[in-house]
Amino acid sequence: MMLSIPFFKKMNLKCKKLLTNICVLIAALLFNQAVYADSADLPEYCSLQSGLFLNGLEILDSSGNPELDQSISLELTHIAESFKVLPGFGFYDDSAAKNAFAARESIIPDTRGTVIFGKQLLANELARHKWGGLAVAGIMAHEFAHIYQMQSEFYELLLGSQPTHKLLELHADYLAGYYLGLKRLRTNDTEIDIKAFLDSLYLKGDTHFYSRGHHGTPSERKDAMLEGYKMGLTHNLDIHEVAIAGMNLVKKM
Numbered sequence: 001m002m003l004s005i006p007f008f009k010k011m012n013l014k015c016k017k018l019l020t021n022i023c024v025l026i027a028a029l030l031f032n033q034a035v036y037a038d039s040a041d042l043p044e045y046c047s048l049q050s051g052l053f054l055n056g057l058e059i060l061d062s063s064g065n066p067e068l069d070q071s072i073s074l075e076l077t078h079i080a081e082s083f084k085v086l087p088g089f090g091f092y093d094d095s096a097a098k099n100a101f102a103a104r105e106s107i108i109p110d111t112r113g114t115v116i117f118g119k120q121l122l123a124n125e126l127a128r129h130k131w132g133g134l135a136v137a138g139i140m141a142h143e144f145a146h147i148y149q150m151q152s153e154f155y156e157l158l159l160g161s162q163p164t165h166k167l168l169e170l171h172a173d174y175l176a177g178y179y180l181g182l183k184r185l186r187t188n189d190t191e192i193d194i195k196a197f198l199d200s201l202y203l204k205g206d207t208h209f210y211s212r213g214h215h216g217t218p219s220e221r222k223d224a225m226l227e228g229y230k231m232g233l234t235h236n237l238d239i240h241e242v243a244i245a246g247m248n249l250v251k252k253m
Ligand SMILES: [Zn+2]
Pocket: 046, 047, 142, 146, 169, 172
């Protein structure tokens, strides 16, 4: 049953459809409690450091909109199934700097790893484009891709002796694109427009080539995502095979 609520009424119909045209499973697992982690510093955008960066962060069990929470939990179910991971998920107050993170730490029982999503980032992406819901799904898939990397050999293969996180980040963009390709096939929505996510990635690209947190240039991020999207549309492979294809691609970029 789809409920009509003020928030959704304000959203574009396409966006609403995207966020609701999905099925269920791990909602209770993902949104089961508010958690206070121990204490400390926030990382830079989408930091991958394991260690203690969840310290001091209050992790919230709601975006503030129960219906939106429900839609997001349905999307997360698909992402988790696609990547064969089951991290905990929560929101946090990112009013100081819009952000989302993946962490090795497991802080919600019966989950492995944690993804946290800023409430401001969520609101901004939804408001920025009529397909903002797809950008949100893409960013969530990017963070779940980091969980997959951390829980497989790909983290070391892509980081190894690399001076920056660029390969890890572009690989996560590739896998996020792959997920959106799967989503396009699953929903059979021929009007899906991935431009919102492309623009979002482009804006989050950087030219800090010598910074540890370098994510790839705006163009590299778009290219990696598009290649992954094509893979999702055309190949029904195991996530491990997809990850290998993505690794081979980003190593050439
Ligand atoms: Zn990332």
